[in-house]
Amino acid sequence: LFTLAHLSDPHLAGWPLPGLRAILNKRAFGLLSWQLRRRRIHLTGVLNALIDDLREAGPDHTVITGDIVNISLPAEFERATRWLGAIGTSEALTVIPGNHDAYIDLPWDSTIGRWRKYMHDESSTGAATGQTFGGPNDFPFVRRRGHIAIVGTSSACSMPIGSAGGRLGEAQIDQLRQCLAELGRENLFRVVLIHHPPFEDHKHRRKELEDVVKLRAAIAISGAELVLHGHTHRSSLNRIAVPTGAVPVIGVASASARAWGDKDPARYHLYRIQPADNGWQVDVEVRSVTDTLDRFKRSGGFRLGVPLAA
Numbered sequence: 001l002f003t004l005a006h007l008s009d010p011h012l013a014g015w016p017l018p019g020l021r022a023i024l025n026k027r028a029f030g031l032l033s034w035q036l037r038r039r040r041i042h043l044t045g046v047l048n049a050l051i052d053d054l055r056e057a058g059p060d061h062t063v064i065t066g067d068i069v070n071i072s073l074p075a076e077f078e079r080a081t082r083w084l085g086a087i088g089t090s091e092a093l094t095v096i097p098g099n100h101d102a103y104i105d106l107p108w109d110s111t112i113g114r115w116r117k118y119m120h121d122e123s124s125t126g127a128a129t130g131q132t133f134g135g136p137n138d139f140p141f142v143r144r145r146g147h148i149a150i151v152g153t154s155s156a157c158s159m160p161i162g163s164a165g166g167r168l169g170e171a172q173i174d175q176l177r178q179c180l181a182e183l184g185r186e187n188l189f190r191v192v193l194i195h196h197p198p199f200e201d202h203k204h205r206r207k208e209l210e211d212v213v214k215l216r217a218a219i220a221i222s223g224a225e226l227v228l229h230g231h232t233h234r235s236s237l238n239r240i241a242v243p244t245g246a247v248p249v250i251g252v253a254s255a256s257a258r259a260w261g262d263k264d265p266a267r268y269h270l271y272r273i274q275p276a277d278n279g280w281q282v283d284v285e286v287r288s289v290t291d292t293l294d295r296f297k298r299s300g301g302f303r304l305g306v307p308l309a310a
């Protein structure tokens with residue numbers, strides 16, 4: 001039995017207000033949105049309660065699917081790096097970036113690159129190996145933990161003002177298709193991490209992944225056992241059809257949010273994965289923040305039967 005925890009979009013609060021020079025760009029709009037609305041939604045107390053609950057659950061591995069910071073300020077990356085360090089060792093924690101982690105065009109090394117130890121290790125295969133994992137072109141990465149292969153993508157790239165969209169790019173999708181095929185031949189349980197959902201967002205085109213069609217095609221051809229995403233700040237369960245059936249695609253609410261508008265209150269998911277006849281049995285547990293916003297409890301669960309790749 002392998003227990004995987006999934007959380008997303010913590011949008012860490014409590015960062016210092018930047019100087020004027022730092023916000024003479026798209027950040028001005030993000031700062032405004034934070035001051036007017038988001039700072040009342042994403043609460044440090046909620047996130048702390050989630051981390052306490054997560055510690056008690058004691059998963060074998062935790063994945064975070066992006067939007068750790070808000071407007072990509074240097075002070076936010078410093079804080080986020082310390083926060084990640086407090087959650088767990090790089091061995092037991094995998095991180096991918098979201099659109100807010102690439103809010104404006106910035107050097108990789110001083111931003112997302114600070115989290116590289118949560119993306120790559122000795123078990124990794126993929127576009128890069130070992131020390132060469134050094135930039136946005138090296139996604140997807142693969143981390144192996146027993147029968148589990150965690151495949152991390154990056155849809156984070158700086159977008160124009162008003163856009164919360166994302167892009168994988170053709171090279172990354174090609175690599176993804178190849179590595180999923182290789183891992184499938186080993187009969188591993190392939191978990192694909194992506195910040196943006198792999199579906200069109202007809203209501204909010206400005207928030208969607210540009211290459212959803214190509215991404216779904218790559219997954220349909222090569223297969224995967226589970227796709228996990230964030231970005232929508234809502235819980236969701238969808239499927240991508242593959243020759244052997246369908247790949248479950250599960251989105252999780254923000255890790256720090258109280259309920260707001262059509263968004264869900266903070267949640268995280270626990271996946272208990274074990275081999276079963278002709279495939280895998282996955283027990284999903286949903287844990288949500290209580291109305292008092294100071295602790296988490298089980299709020300639902302369901303079982304997925306996932307067939308073998310071959």
Ligand SMILES: [Fe+2]
Binds near residue numbers: 067098231232
């Ligand atoms: Fe996002």
